[in-house]
Amino acid sequence: MQSNNPVFRNSNEFNGRATNAYGNQVYGGSGATHQGYGSDPSTWSVGTPGDTRAGTGPMTIDSVVQKTGLSLLVVLVFAFATWVLTPALGASGSTLSPAAVSQLSAAMAVGGLGAFALSMANSFKRVISPALVLAFCALEGVALGAFSKFFDYQYGGGIVIQAVIGTFAAFAGTLAAYKFFEIQVSNKFRMGVMAAVFGMIGLSLLQLVVGVFGGDLGFYGLTPLGFVFSLVGLVLGIFMLILDFDFVENGIRAGLPERESWRAAFGLTVSLVWIYTNLLRILAIIRR
Template sequence: MQSNNPVFRNSDEFNGKSTNAYGNQVTGGASYPGYGQSDPSTWGTGTPGSPTHTDAATGPMTVDSVVQKTGVTLVVLLVAAFATWVMTPTIANTMTQAQLNQLYGAMTIGGLGAFGLSMVNSFKRVISPALVLAFAALEGVALGAFSKFFEYQYGGGIVIQAVIGTFAAFAGTLAAYKFFDIKVSSKFRMGVIAAMFGMVGLMMLQLVVGLFGGDLGISGLTGIGFVFSLLGLVLGIFMLILDFDFVENGVRAGLPERESWRAAFALTVSLVWIYTNLLRILAVMRR
């Protein structure tokens, strides 16, 4: 179950590498002697027939555990977003530059912090629940300010529409994945991950160019920006399909429950990706 997704690629459990009750390495269902276990006197007794990939203290990952961890992560994100919305300047017909700078500051601090933690969580072999929740809190700060800025600019409940659209996309993608029994091929997985990194690279390039007064047009609310956001929305839905596939395979393989946090992190990233692109699409349509 080797993955090209950086969120799952660095997890030994998601890639079928673990140790069984006898201290042996398990790879793809086969058992190989583990290092330091060649001396019979050092062999552990273990419990014959105990399941591999699981943690006896917490049990295996289940769909319920993934739902619970994802729910906790999203609650932290939403609370942080709501707090940022309340603590930043009240939306009025006109806002001063100083008030707008507060929103920009929250977006910058939250966004950079969330991006840094997303890289740590993506490449961390042993997932840390604390870092996942810290990512959610910082992402919530950025999204709270980002959403308030769009509500100020375009009004009319644009944020509520984007939130509803995001959960509709999630529900629709999950239904399609289950009812149509979608199978994720290696080529599809590689294509989605490559497209995601390509899009992130373009956004980083836009940021660098913007520091020198340039503009690629991909972040603006123009025709090019609309197409870029539409592609981002489609890519976000494909990312959800990858997430569902890994959760399904992980539950089937009996991974430790702690891996539910890795799945929760991946699902949160996909939902945030969909939400921000939906918000931009709605803004362009209102213009």
């Protein structure tokens, strides 16, 4: 079950490289091994990367839902805390205080850059770390809290609530379509989606670099180009959800260990945050 998604590609279990407690390689769900034991007996009882011992339990829908729910709860708690603890921006149209702008900007910068760094660490880490996943969620929550507060000040009218509702509607609609229409995910689809996602990330980083020197490529502006960029991002977010559902379904079928639920939760959280930020910008452009 080879994966082209970087979140799952480095998982031993998702790619048929799982080992049991004795260092034998096992293959998705069958538990069959080939000859050969781990060379270090001290690792037999403590577990090694890819440990699929029955004591840890298999990955299930319930475990994925629980870990994803906890991850999203951490995002929401830190977003709410950031919203409450940062200075009020005042009524829409009033003059912003430099102190308020500075604190919001610092929260977005620290949270955004920290979340990006941890997302890369989680994506390319072979053994998923629940602590790193939750740390990512906390930093993402800080960034989203500041980001959402600024948009609420600029456009008001419940724009944040609308974006949240739209995000979960997109999740429910995508899940329903995936199940009812029995969407089959091909390798070309996976590769195409991930290539587009990394392309957008590259353009975002380029925009950041150009912005440091006072330039603007217009990708994040409230302009027709910004609207198209956000719309493409929204569609890609939905495609990312389809990949996540496919990986979870295949992982459960293969009998992966329960800890891989954290990898699935991380992937789903990233996709939902991606959809939310693009949807918030689309709503802002429409209102403008």
